[in-house]
Amino acid sequence: MGLLKKFLENKPSVDDNLETIAYLASLDNLQKKAPRIAHAIIEEIQRQRNSLKLIASENYSSLAVQLAMGNLLTDKYAEGHPHHRFYAGCENIDTIEAEAVSLAKTLFEADHAYVQPHSGADANLVAFWGILIKRLEQPALLALEKTNVSQLSKEEYEKIRLQFSQQKLLGMALDCGGHLTHGSRANVSSKMFQAVSYGLDHRTHLIDYKEVRDIARREKPAILLAGYSAYPRLIDFSIMREIADEVGATFVVDMAHFAGLVAGKVLKGVYNPILYADVVTSTSHKTLRGPRGGFILCTEAYKEFMDKGCPHVLGGPLPHVMAAKALAFREALDPSFSSYAEQIVKNAKALAQALMAKKVHLITNGTDNHLVLIDVQRTFGLSGRAAENLLSSVHMTANRNSIPQDPNGPWYCAGIRLGTAALTTRGMKEQEMEKIATILYDLFKAARPSEDPKTGKPSLAKASIDEKVRERAKNEIAEMLSSFPLYPEIVLSPETIAV
Ligand code: PLP
Numbered sequence: 001m002g003l004l005k006k007f008l009e010n011k012p013s014v015d016d017n018l019e020t021i022a023y024l025a026s027l028d029n030l031q032k033k034a035p036r037i038a039h040a041i042i043e044e045i046q047r048q049r050n051s052l053k054l055i056a057s058e059n060y061s062s063l064a065v066q067l068a069m070g071n072l073l074t075d076k077y078a079e080g081h082p083h084h085r086f087y088a089g090c091e092n093i094d095t096i097e098a099e100a101v102s103l104a105k106t107l108f109e110a111d112h113a114y115v116q117p118h119s120g121a122d123a124n125l126v127a128f129w130g131i132l133i134k135r136l137e138q139p140a141l142l143a144l145e146k147t148n149v150s151q152l153s154k155e156e157y158e159k160i161r162l163q164f165s166q167q168k169l170l171g172m173a174l175d176c177g178g179h180l181t182h183g184s185r186a187n188v189s190s191k192m193f194q195a196v197s198y199g200l201d202h203r204t205h206l207i208d209y210k211e212v213r214d215i216a217r218r219e220k221p222a223i224l225l226a227g228y229s230a231y232p233r234l235i236d237f238s239i240m241r242e243i244a245d246e247v248g249a250t251f252v253v254d255m256a257h258f259a260g261l262v263a264g265k266v267l268k269g270v271y272n273p274i275l276y277a278d279v280v281t282s283t284s285h286k287t288l289r290g291p292r293g294g295f296i297l298c299t300e301a302y303k304e305f306m307d308k309g310c311p312h313v314l315g316g317p318l319p320h321v322m323a324a325k326a327l328a329f330r331e332a333l334d335p336s337f338s339s340y341a342e343q344i345v346k347n348a349k350a351l352a353q354a355l356m357a358k359k360v361h362l363i364t365n366g367t368d369n370h371l372v373l374i375d376v377q378r379t380f381g382l383s384g385r386a387a388e389n390l391l392s393s394v395h396m397t398a399n400r401n402s403i404p405q406d407p408n409g410p411w412y413c414a415g416i417r418l419g420t421a422a423l424t425t426r427g428m429k430e431q432e433m434e435k436i437a438t439i440l441y442d443l444f445k446a447a448r449p450s451e452d453p454k455t456g457k458p459s460l461a462k463a464s465i466d467e468k469v470r471e472r473a474k475n476e477i478a479e480m481l482s483s484f485p486l487y488p489e490i491v492l493s494p495e496t497i498a499v
């Protein structure tokens with residue numbers, strides 16, 4: 001490839017281009033050692049550049065964040081937590097993890113942070129088990145005047161273990177916007193807990209706090225969980241806190257999707273989970289724009305139990321990713337991140353407004369956060385799957401999503417979920433959102449479900465469309481993307497990318 005050589009031909013300042021040089025050198029090196037992998041990375045850069053990324057859970061991390069992960073930290077085992085390790089030689093990992101913890105605490109104004117979870121799903125598992133251990137195992141140990149589970153007899157331990165499986169988790173139902181890890185039968189969370197869920201008001205599709213309270217009173221969950229993957233509105237965490245207190249539940253918020261909006265101080269007061277929850281779990285790679293990973297924030301009372309993510313749930317932490325998390329937290333502390341977070345929401349509102357002006361049916365009739373949920377079945381007679389395929393064919397990436405009481409089930413779905421975090425990172429504003437709404441509307445309006453060859457009925461998987469309409473959408477998207485280059489410093493000319 002010779003990407004670096006080509007870049008250096010123009011004699012750029014090394015100091016001003018450290019990230020680019022390091023990135024290109026790494027690609028060139030990979031080309032020598034693993035050409036297929038290098039080729040796939042280059043192809044992925046091109047694919048991302050040439051696509052309008054509307055996937056609500058994705059973003060573009062900075063080159064600095066990406067580079068922070070590519071080093072020898074990956075070689076180090078560091079089970080335990082800073083200054084309390086089960087492995088030798090962890091002094092430098094202590095520095096890195098302690099820095100990430102300290103930055104996360106500052107950024108979110110939290111009592112404590114645990115930055116080891118490898119993903120959002122892992123963060124939830126660490127939180128759930130830590131809470132159960134605090135609620136069940138610790139009091140049992142105290143009552144038996146023991147300090148450690150290994151001091152318990154087989155019978156004493158079995159009695160506690162059985163109690164674990166009798167606890168309830170109350171979270172938002174999957175088809176109403178909750179996440180798999182919030183008690184879905186397909187996920188281990190419904191096997192460790194008796195999972196109970198709250199839905200949404202049938203008419204408004206908003207959280208019905210009265211219903212949540214009624215279910216909580218009836219079910220007495222150990223954990224009340226708030227948070228979502230596909231709910232376009234804000235949650236009043238003060239009410240959820242009240243409900244949790246009334247029934248003696250631990251209040252957990254999964255802010256995986258909206259962590260960036262909390263960090264950017266867009267979600268304040270009753271909408272800021274840190275002020276109300278005992279434990280807040282998150283990913284670092286969605287609106288927060290960091291490396292792929294998870295983390296947990298909690299009050300002092302839960303600190304000891306979250307810090308034991310390893311050995312409870314996790315194996316060795318990923319020190320290279322913790323280094324990148326530290327960098328991402330630092331980036332989010334920059335005042336420009338607040339403007340970014342505000343723009344994400346302005347863009348989502350503009351997108352929603354423009355779609356609604358065309359009579360597109362949105363779940364909850366709009367948005368207050370970074371995502372918009374379209375009922376494509378009701379508006380255009382298309383399944384979510386067919387709509388997703390159509391979008392992919394014009395280089396718009398968005399995913400199909402269930403909507404409340406979805407008529408098409410969880411595979412085909414009736415909804416399309418759009419998110420504005422990634423396009424906002426690319427620099428797009430309200431004007432571009434209006435254009436996107438028009439492109440999307442024209443495309444869906446011109447499409448018809450294809451005929452299912454087996455049944456002769458309208459297909460839930462595919463739609464057909466006039467090729468001229470498709471071409472026009474493709475061209476409009478390509479033109480829009482050309483004004484918002486992605487990682488423009490990574491210059492790929494045809495001769496350098498040929499492998
Ligand atoms: N929690 C919520 C609310 C999510 O939306 C997601 C991912 O989409 C997760 C947890 C899981 O995150 P990860 O994919 O990093 O495990």
